[in-house]
Amino acid sequence: MDGVEVDWAALEAAAVSAMQNAYAPYSSFPVGAAALTVDGRIVSGCNVENASYGLTLCAECALVGNLHMSGGGLLRAFYCVDGAGNVLMPCGRCRQLLYEFRGPDMELMTTRGVKTMDQVLPDAFGPEHLEETR
Ligand code: THU
Numbered sequence: 001m002d003g004v005e006v007d008w009a010a011l012e013a014a015a016v017s018a019m020q021n022a023y024a025p026y027s028s029f030p031v032g033a034a035a036l037t038v039d040g041r042i043v044s045g046c047n048v049e050n051a052s053y054g055l056t057l058c059a060e061c062a063l064v065g066n067l068h069m070s071g072g073g074l075l076r077a078f079y080c081v082d083g084a085g086n087v088l089m090p091c092g093r094c095r096q097l098l099y100e101f102r103g104p105d106m107e108l109m110t111t112r113g114v115k116t117m118d119q120v121l122p123d124a125f126g127p128e129h130l131e132e133t134r
Contacts, residue, residue: 004040004076008109011036011079018044018059019081026053030083033059033090035067036076038103043067060094064101074103087111095121 019032034044045062106117
């Protein structure tokens, strides 16, 4: 395991706080996401929709942007909530976003308890596959 202890309650609180900033007038489905980095920071994000519907930015998009704006690095743990504060599974695209920045022992809170990144996105495509053909 990485050196940082995961405080799931703190991550949940950060995700709920992020969710309260959501801009979701079209779906009325606010989402908040928070993650612990391997060096102990908490980064978060909310969903931001727009009139095109299809160009919606999921909460995880803002989260990975904030990860990089605050020094980059890799993720140790992830927590996502809906508008009621219930655990929400990241959508398929966002699992890919999270995979890109996974730390070696990344875990995610899911509707069925804590899982690893590999359990949530098995047999993933990743940066290593690009290297194979270069
Ligand atoms: N949403 C997220 O922000 N993250 C997810 O992983 C699932 C879906 C947002 C997108 C859209 O604004 C709303 O939830 C309904 O799909």
